[in-house]
Amino acid sequence: MIVNDINMEKIVIIDDETEIFSLKSEISKALNSLNREIDLYYSRPDGSSEIISRLEDSHTVVVTKATTKINNDVIENLPSLKHIAVFGTALDHIDVNAAKRNGIVTSSIPNSFTMAVAEHTMALMFSLIKKITEINNRIKNNNEWPSIEVDLINGKTLGIIGSGMIGEQVAKMASSFGMHVIMSPVMRVDNARIRTIEEFAEVADINMLLENSDVISIHTKLTSETRHLIDNEEFSKIKSNAILINTARGSLINQSVLYDALITGKLSGAALDVFENEPIEESNPLKTLNNVLLTSHNGANSKELIAKSIDNLLENIKQNL
Numbered sequence: 580m581i582v583n584d585i586n587m588e589k590i591v592i593i594d595d596e597t598e599i600f601s602l603k604s605e606i607s608k609a610l611n612s613l614n615r616e617i618d619l620y621y622s623r624p625d626g627s628s629e630i631i632s633r634l635e636d637s638h639t640v641v642v643t644k645a646t647t648k649i650n651n652d653v654i655e656n657l658p659s660l661k662h663i664a665v666f667g668t669a670l671d672h673i674d675v676n677a678a679k680r681n682g683i684v685t686s687s688i689p690n691s692f693t694m695a696v697a698e699h700t701m702a703l704m705f706s707l708i709k710k711i712t713e714i715n716n717r718i719k720n721n722n723e724w725p726s727i728e729v730d731l732i733n734g735k736t737l738g739i740i741g742s743g744m745i746g747e748q749v750a751k752m753a754s755s756f757g758m759h760v761i762m763s764p765v766m767r768v769d770n771a772r773i774r775t776i777e778e779f780a781e782v783a784d785i786n787m788l789l790e791n792s793d794v795i796s797i798h799t800k801l802t803s804e805t806r807h808l809i810d811n812e813e814f815s816k817i818k819s820n821a822i823l824i825n826t827a828r829g830s831l832i833n834q835s836v837l838y839d840a841l842i843t844g845k846l847s848g849a850a851l852d853v854f855e856n857e858p859i860e861e862s863n864p865l866k867t868l869n870n871v872l873l874t875s876h877n878g879a880n881s882k883e884l885i886a887k888s889i890d891n892l893l894e895n896i897k898q899n900l
Contacts, residue, residue: 588638588661588900591618593630594647599666599885609893613900623647631656639664639896642673645828645876646857651677662899666892667691667879671801671828686895690744691888692879697748699878700796700826703850707822707872708732708794730793733757738792740785740808741799741827742768742776749796750780763788765799765808789816794824801828809833814840822848826878829854838864841871852878 590613598621610617618637623646624630630653634640639662642649649663654677663673665687678685706712709729717723737753739746742764750760760780764773776782789795795817799805809823809832817823823846825832834855840846848870854863857876865871 587615589616589618589636590639590641590896591620591634591637592641592643593620593633594623594642594644595619595621596623596644597880599643599889606889609889613893613896615900627652634660638662639899641666641892641896643667644857645669645672647672649673649678654678654681654683662686662896664892664895664899666888669800669828684899686899688888688891688895691891692881692884693744693748695881695884696745696798696826696878697752698881699852699874700745700749700798700824701752703824703826703852703872703874704737704794704796704822705732707824707848707850712872713869735759735793736761736791738763738788738795739780740765740788740795740797742766742772743798743800745826746796746798747776747779749798750776754779758794761788761792765805785813786816789813790818792821793818794822796824797827797831799827799831801830806830807833809837811836814845817846819845820847822846822850824850826852829857834863834865838868841865841868848872850874852876 620633623644624633627648627650630647630649634657636659637657638659640649640660641664643666649672651674654660654674660683663678663683663685665673665685668687668689668691670685670687673685675685710727714725714727717725734757736759739750739760739762742762746762750762753760761783762776762780763783763785765785773782797809807830814836837849841849850872851865852874853876859873865873
């Protein structure tokens with residue numbers, strides 16, 4: 580806890596589990612310069628009651644994890660809360676309407692980690708298609724020198740579900756490797772955005788994308804309409820030799836159906852940076868599969884972009900004190 584002896588608005592960093600803020604002395608100095616009481620928690624809160632307890636008498640909450648749900652129940656029980664500052668872009672874990680109804684400002688950092696997540700997506704695709712992890716493990720663990728045939732990236736079709744900046748960046752990167760790119764917006768977009776997408780990708784509905792893509796990468800928002808966007812019906816349309824990548828939100832895919840598709844040969848492989856429950860459960864069966872590559876919601880964890888985003892976060896806090 581950082582405490583300044585001034586009776587002013589309290590700022591709570593509620594879920595700094597990976598210690599983004601606490602390990603950097605320059606951040607501590609910047610927070611202290613705000614001349615406010617700062618409460619810093621090093622773990623994720625376990626449900627609404629703990630969130631409410633941590634945020635008692637707070638003016639500003641800094642939310643760094645998508646697993647921290649600031650819902651209507653939380654908001655209604657925090658009369659002093661005036662600002663929800665999200666360290667990131669997506670707001671699917673914040674009840675923005677409830678916040679607005681209660682006079683609470685919600686801020687975020689739009690497009691803050693676009694390049695980092697796009698690069699992570701490409702790294703997952705290359706690692707899975709080129710079987711990098713398998714080859715590495717067989718050399719290190721089994722003292723083998725394997726010769727494994729792998730597919731070319733060049734000439735493959737990449738289907739991107741979503742129409743935002745991360746999807747656009749992935750599309751441009753993939754095109755530079757000679758991939759054909761199909762994009763399905765899913766969410767409603769205007770004609771101007773469609774015309775922009777058509778400059779670097781073919782625009783199609785999701786069914787056409789699923790049926791024709793060698794690689795499918797998800798880059799859309801999680802809403803009540805897009806939850807389990809990829810479910811039984813969608814898996815039945817995907818080519819059996821395709822791979823699926825998700826660096827957006829875990830609940831966009833029905834994970835149990837994904838597991839069944841992977842073990843029955845309906846899907847060749849998957850690479851996931853996000854999960855329905857995070858951290859991923861110890862008993863999650865996806866951990867047992869050789870055709871699955873898992874990372875720990877680490878796609879945005881770029882030191883260059885984190886430093887820049889912290890500056891933007893601090894500015895959002897200052898503007899709303």
